[in-house]
Amino acid sequence: MKLVNNTLATLLPLIPKVFVKRFAMRYVAGETVEEALSVVNRLNEAGYAVTLDILGEHTKSHDSAYQVRDAYFDLYNAIHNRGADCNISLKLTHLGLGFDDDLAENNFSQLLNKAISLNNFLRIDMENSPYTDRTINLYNKYRDETDCIGLVIQSYLLRSADDIDNLSGNRFNVRICKGIYREPEEIAYQAPEEIRQNFISLAQKVIESGGYVGIATHDLFIIDTLETWILNKKISGNRYEFQVLYGVPMAGRLEKLLDAGHKVRIYVPVGEEWYPYSIRRLQENPHLAGYIIKNFFRKK
């Protein structure tokens, strides 16, 4: 299967866009703010909190970085005007990190101020390892000013337990995920079981040290294990939430989490950049290419 996935991922740019779109649109709310807000509304009505993310990364000009910042301003306003239960998560390279780090920070701080002024929240997605330190440093610089900011830590990175020790405390708000990029074995666990066990212990560590954790996974073993641990330890519902990506089939598990009183948040990407985003994601992680095959054959 690994060979099939790798081959498929390499061939993806040759696959007609219409087929990739069929895959991508399961996971993307649409291209416009209106489409996104209509998905948010539907999910809110079903009991889910939502995170919106405008697709895109590695912005390569000042104008584009300002456009991305302004698109997020508009999104915050639209969320506020609708009274939606929805926050925002973004990638720093989308705001210009890697192209002009000062520009990215400037854009970021303006957006954080916007989130604060609307009593909303801004989480910084974690990108691949060249950006880990810069992302953590930026989070650290602003975290003492406000509770409206959050970070992401990836359980495949060997450094993550130390990062959490260094970052932990009352105001630490972190999403734990496995990590979607391909990272070398010098810095990252490669074995799925190690990544999984590290995920569980990182999430527990955050809660035990007084932080708030977003448990971001579709891995039912992790969800079951952490739910049981949370119940046994009588962890208060304001210390954690479960998070999943929009469109990933969860076989009724999300409804069960809601019924049991847990907070569940759906991460919903939106925007015109769905094609390059999907292609890059699939090439970076050929494992996901296997889902294309499944989705082609799954009845809607």
Ligand SMILES: Cc1cc2nc3c(=O)[nH]c(=O)nc-3n(C[C@H](O)[C@H](O)[C@H](O)COP(=O)(O)OP(=O)(O)OC[C@H]3O[C@@H](n4cnc5c(N)ncnc54)[C@H](O)[C@@H]3O)c2cc1C
């Ligand atoms: C809310 C959220 C935010 C995230 N933010 C980041 C981030 O900031 N940085 C980062 O590096 N990564 C991020 N990720 C991605 C994450 O790191 C993983 O790559 C991704 O979630 C797959 O890992 P998993 O924990 O679901 O486990 P897996 O073992 O990969 O998946 C468990 C099961 O879920 C199903 N599944 C998983 N993904 C899909 C899919 N796309 N389509 C269909 N079925 C699927 C499969 O059936 C699979 O067997 C995020 C994930 C989530 C849920």
